[in-house]
Amino acid sequence: MxxxxxxxxxxxxxxxxxxxxxxxxxxxxxxxxxxxxxxxxxxxxxxxxxxxxxxxxxxxxxxGPAPDREVELPGVLDVTSRAAAMLVDSRWSTSMLYPTTPVAGVDGSWYLDGVDLLDPTSVAVQMYEAIDHSDADVVAIGPADYPHIRQFVRPSRRALLLASVPEGRNGGGEGSLYVLDAAHARRLLAPERPVELLRIPSAYRLDELTFAVVHGLVAADNALGADDRLLDAEEQGLEQHLAKERSVYAREAVPGLSQVGAAWLGSRFCSRHALRWLTKSGAPSTLWSRAQIGEEVLPLLLFRQQHEFIAEFQRLAAGGGEQPGMVLCVPEDVVSASPLYERIMFFLALAWLEMRGLATWLCSEPEYAKFDEFVLVPGEQAVVGTWMRAKDHIWSADVAVRKAQIREFDLAVLHARTHSVTQGGSSRARLRAAVEYLGLEQIWDTFPQRCAELGDYGTVDMLQVRSRLISLDEVDHALRYVGGLGSA
Structure with a gap:
C-alpha cells in the first residue's frame, strides 16, 4: 500500500x-x-x-507471520483463449464468464442469468489450454496443468473446467471451448489413477446445444440444492391440501423459496392432485401445459417427479380411445423472441414426450395461452392444476365436472389437436413440423448428429447432478432420440 x-x-x-x-x-x-x-x-x-x-x-x-501455504498458479492463457471466453458472453446474453488471470487462490466464475423461470446463479470455472486429438475424438489438457487442476477441483463445491483449443475444427480462428465437470476431473486425476492426458470428449464442445443443457441444469440444480430442506418440509404438509378438490397456495407462504423451488413444489402438488382426483370411470387423454420457452419445459426433462407423473398418466390413458398427448400454446411472437438455445431446449422436451409415446400439439393462438393447466377426461372431467407462471401462487388447483366447464376444455383441446402447427400422423412428422415452427431449420442439417454425439457419451461427465430431485437421464434419452431422427 x-x-x-x-x-x-x-x-x-x-x-x-x-x-x-x-x-x-x-x-x-x-x-x-x-x-x-x-x-x-x-x-x-x-x-x-x-x-x-x-x-x-x-x-x-x-x-504475526503470514500463513505458509503452497498455492499453484494456473497457466497464462493466450490471446485466442481469452477471445474465446469473451465470445461466450457475446453469443449468449444470459452468460457472464470471468476466467481469471494467474492469481494465487483466486478462481474464475461463470454467472448464468435466467430468462423467466430460472434463478440467476454462478459456478466456479477455470480455463486451461488443450490440444485437439481428432483421431481419438477428444481434446486433452496436458500434465503441466495437473497441479493447478488438482487444487481447483479439490473443494466439494460445483465447478467446471473449460478446455480451450486454439482453432475450431470447422476452420474458424476463434477457437473452441469444451466443458468438463470438476467432479469428473477429480476422479480422473486421483493419485491411484495416473493419466498421461486429461481427455474431454469432443461431444462436450460448448455450442448452442451444450449451453442449453449447462445453463438449465446448473441453474435448476443449484436452486433445488439450496432449497432442499425447505422443500422437504413443505412436501410433508401436502397431504392436507390434497384432501381438497380446490386448493390455492400463496407464494408468500414460503418467502425463502427460489423460483425453481416454487416450480418444483407447485408441479409436485399439481401432479399428485391430478392423480388423486381423476375419475376412475374414464381415461384421461390430454395434458395442457403453459410452458412456452425452454426454461419452462426444464421441469419435464429434469424433475424426477415429473417423469413419474408422465408415466402414471400414460398408464391411466392406455384404456382410452384417443391418442394421449400434450398441448402447449406457443405464439409466434414468443418463438421469435426466444434465443436459439431456448428453442433447442423446448424442442428436446417435445422429442422426449414423443419418445415416451405422447403426441405433442402446438397451439399458436395467443388467447389459448391464458388457459390454466389441466388434465382432461373427455366429456367427463378436467382436473386443473396451474403452477407455471401462476403469478402470486405456487399452485392453483380445482376439479371441473359441470358440463359447461367440461365443454370449454373439450373444445380447447379439439381446436389444438385439429389446428396444431405441428400436424402429422407420426412422431417424426410432428417433430419435423416443430423444427420448422421453432426456426431450427438453420441448424437441422447437423443438429441430429450433434444430439447423437452428446447422447452417446451422455451428459454425466460434463455435468454432475447434485440435487436428489433432478435426473439427467431423460435428457440423454431425448438426445439419442433426436439423433435417430436424422438417420432416415
Whole structure:
C-alpha cells in the first residue's frame, strides 16, 4: 500500500477510535510507517487500536507471520483463449464468464442469468489450454496443468473446467471451448489413477446445444440444492391440501423459496392432485401445459417427479380411445423472441414426450395461452392444476365436472389437436413440423448428429447432478432420440 493511501485510511481510522474512546486522534509519520513495513519497529499504544480498526483483525494476528501455504498458479492463457471466453458472453446474453488471470487462490466464475423461470446463479470455472486429438475424438489438457487442476477441483463445491483449443475444427480462428465437470476431473486425476492426458470428449464442445443443457441444469440444480430442506418440509404438509378438490397456495407462504423451488413444489402438488382426483370411470387423454420457452419445459426433462407423473398418466390413458398427448400454446411472437438455445431446449422436451409415446400439439393462438393447466377426461372431467407462471401462487388447483366447464376444455383441446402447427400422423412428422415452427431449420442439417454425439457419451461427465430431485437421464434419452431422427 502506498504511503499516501495508508495515511488517509489511518487518519480516518484514528478519528473513529478517538470518537469511540475519547481523546485526540493519533497520527503517524512517513518515517514511522516505513519502519513498520521494514520490521524495524512495532506499533505501540493507541497505534495498535487504530491498526485493528483499520484492518478489522486483532493486533497480534495482524503482526504475526503470514500463513505458509503452497498455492499453484494456473497457466497464462493466450490471446485466442481469452477471445474465446469473451465470445461466450457475446453469443449468449444470459452468460457472464470471468476466467481469471494467474492469481494465487483466486478462481474464475461463470454467472448464468435466467430468462423467466430460472434463478440467476454462478459456478466456479477455470480455463486451461488443450490440444485437439481428432483421431481419438477428444481434446486433452496436458500434465503441466495437473497441479493447478488438482487444487481447483479439490473443494466439494460445483465447478467446471473449460478446455480451450486454439482453432475450431470447422476452420474458424476463434477457437473452441469444451466443458468438463470438476467432479469428473477429480476422479480422473486421483493419485491411484495416473493419466498421461486429461481427455474431454469432443461431444462436450460448448455450442448452442451444450449451453442449453449447462445453463438449465446448473441453474435448476443449484436452486433445488439450496432449497432442499425447505422443500422437504413443505412436501410433508401436502397431504392436507390434497384432501381438497380446490386448493390455492400463496407464494408468500414460503418467502425463502427460489423460483425453481416454487416450480418444483407447485408441479409436485399439481401432479399428485391430478392423480388423486381423476375419475376412475374414464381415461384421461390430454395434458395442457403453459410452458412456452425452454426454461419452462426444464421441469419435464429434469424433475424426477415429473417423469413419474408422465408415466402414471400414460398408464391411466392406455384404456382410452384417443391418442394421449400434450398441448402447449406457443405464439409466434414468443418463438421469435426466444434465443436459439431456448428453442433447442423446448424442442428436446417435445422429442422426449414423443419418445415416451405422447403426441405433442402446438397451439399458436395467443388467447389459448391464458388457459390454466389441466388434465382432461373427455366429456367427463378436467382436473386443473396451474403452477407455471401462476403469478402470486405456487399452485392453483380445482376439479371441473359441470358440463359447461367440461365443454370449454373439450373444445380447447379439439381446436389444438385439429389446428396444431405441428400436424402429422407420426412422431417424426410432428417433430419435423416443430423444427420448422421453432426456426431450427438453420441448424437441422447437423443438429441430429450433434444430439447423437452428446447422447452417446451422455451428459454425466460434463455435468454432475447434485440435487436428489433432478435426473439427467431423460435428457440423454431425448438426445439419442433426436439423433435417430436424422438417420432416415
Amino acid at each position: 502506498s504511503w499516501g493511501r495508508f495515511e488517509t485510511l489511518y487518519a480516518n481510522a484514528a478519528k473513529r477510535v478517538a470518537a469511540r474512546e475519547g481523546g485526540t486522534p493519533v497520527s503517524v509519520s512517513r518515517a514511522t510507517y516505513w519502519r513498520w513495513i521494514a520490521g524495524e519497529s512495532t506499533p505501540e499504544g493507541l497505534a495498535q487500536q487504530v491498526l485493528e480498526e483499520l484492518f478489522g483483525i486483532g493486533f497480534e494476528l495482524l503482526m
